[in-house]
Amino acid sequence: MLLTDRQVLILQVIVDDFIRTAQPVGSRSLSKKDEISFSSATVRNEMADLEELGFIEKTHTSSGRIPSEKGYRYYVDHLLLPQKLNRSEIQSVRSIFAEQIYELEKIVQKSAKILSELTSYTSIVLGPAVNNNKLKRIQIVPLNQDTAIAIIVTDTGHVENRVFHFPASVDPGDVEKMVNILNERLAGVPLINLNGRIYKEVASILRQHIKSYDVLMGSISETLSIPASDKVFFGGKTNMLNLPDFNDIEKIRNLMAMIEQEDGISQLIRRNPKGLNVKIGRENDNSAMEDCSLITATYSIGSEKLGTIAVLGPTRMEYSRVISLLEFISADLSKVLTDLYQNN
Amino acid sequence: MLLTDRQVLILQVIVDDFIRTAQPVGSRSLSKKDEISFSSATVRNEMADLEELGFIEKTHTSSGRIPSEKGYRYYVDHLLLPQKLNRSEIQSVRSIFAEQIYELEKIVQKSAKILSELTSYTSIVLGPAVNNNKLKRIQIVPLNQDTAIAIIVTDTGHVENRVFHFPASVDPGDVEKMVNILNERLAGVPLINLNGRIYKEVASILRQHIKSYDVLMGSISETLSIPASDKVFFGGKTNMLNLPDFNDIEKIRNLMAMIEQEDGISQLIRRNPKGLNVKIGRENDNSAMEDCSLITATYSIGSEKLGTIAVLGPTRMEYSRVISLLEFISADLSKVLTDLYQNN
């Protein structure tokens, strides 16, 4: 059941051509290509076989062929030649890190923008996973008698804030003491563990020093237990509208609705494992993604996965280029972030 | 040049009907309405006059009539009967303020969501204008030797943060001193004035107490002079895609591109004065808005304008309902915010 060399060649040319033109590829136009040295009749025979094997399909009885999902899959798995980025692309990517930035989020956001500009598809960047960031400092700023705002600063320069309420009877001095103790004991602890550590290590000390222990402990612990929701950044949300693949108004509706509803797409991306992943059409298991492919790559600090950077395009996507770009950006991103935050 | 009562009646019925059905209205179907007690021929004569006066137009030579922009304008200015909100609408709006929320931004964001759900158009909420918020507290958290993060908390519970850099030679104690002085002197000052006040009132005190005055003054002043950019919240960005008015793919492209590019739409909204405003089609002075109307209402704390809440819909919008809703929400919003923040 293996494909012959010639079948592979024909498949490759069909996919390449369709990615370029978005038009079904006919036997005659194929046979005229430089790579193809045999007649259109031969091509027709091979194409019939490829179709029977499920790698290509027709849009109607007498049309040229387009790649099927299985065809794209084979193409991605076996036929992709890594493409070198050109100078201007490299320059664009590097410009992400050009300014002296410290905030992780800004870097990530800028990556999304650049990525969508370079691909003219839609880019989506997840994370960074704030929950794994480590506590740098916690501050509490009272707003009025029974409301205060807790500000959590992480080692990555991320600032998270939460309003919390407590009875007006609480002594302001107590609040200050509590903050001091928390900072002393919890600096360096990942946010996700804060609440647990409070009970395990800090509770007893707090109880000794603080009058309104019960109340304060209750509200601060409640406040800290809210997990920081990871942000999703988009670039080029409307880029897909310009592709000939989405000339159908119904497709546009579905696609835009899915993009707008951030949760769905972020879960779709999140479930991909570390490294680079390509999901083609229905492999995404989502009806709105039928005509789309999603390529994801993770970025890390050291060896710890931090977030995911992804490109959403039509199934007829420039896989080679996008993959090269994603690999390059995610590697660069990981390197810069590791340098910046690894040993703080 | 005034319209006769009968012309006004016909105009009203045409606009109402077109808003409901999105179909051109013919003389015969008009004459069959209960409100209309005369024949289709009479209606035809009146319609010819109304067309000559510019209030209605044809889509082609022998089509029914649709309202022109001038027609909508007349309708909005003279024919609108304020519509009472029904119980469930009022309930939805009130739910915005149901939870005990303190953060202004959350309230505003939720308003946008509810508004788009109730109208099935797109809603846009500007503000609140952070620059007018007053400083509650400023904190500086060092991240490493030459980087720190300045956190600004306002009286409305808004937290703004900015990374800033300074030479490693600066004494940490100096930074702390500076923060204390800033907090003492600048609490209650609107953010927009912070930078000016530093030079006028705080500079001399700082100079006395701080060794690395020049450097620190430079970076903190630079940091504070960045104006806080007001946020824009959207609701129902893709709602417009479901309207029959946007069955044309080109229109969708333009509209979505305009919505996505937040600056444009936010300026469009911002230039409307206090109170309620209706801009119809080309009155918006923007080619992507040709088939859209924009209704804006401002909300305030006390008498101070804080931000704007807006609905973007087709020119064939349910003006009456949307206006009632906007008036209701903006009034409620202003009331709640005034109660919350007026005398802090």
Next chain:
DNA sequence: GTTAGCACTCTTATATAACGAGTGCTAAAT
């Protein structure tokens, strides 16, 4: 195993006609 040739299929474009909704105008009715 490869290719030329050809009948066949299906899409696209174009022309034509029939239909219907709606108009504008004229002449009759009120």
Next chain:
DNA sequence: ATTTAGCACTCGTTATATAAGAGTGCTAAC
């Protein structure tokens, strides 16, 4: 002087027929 009935006319929509073109599958010859 208004209002209305009547009717010819316009234009968009739909249906149908036809022709052209791209491409296929199959057969037979190379």
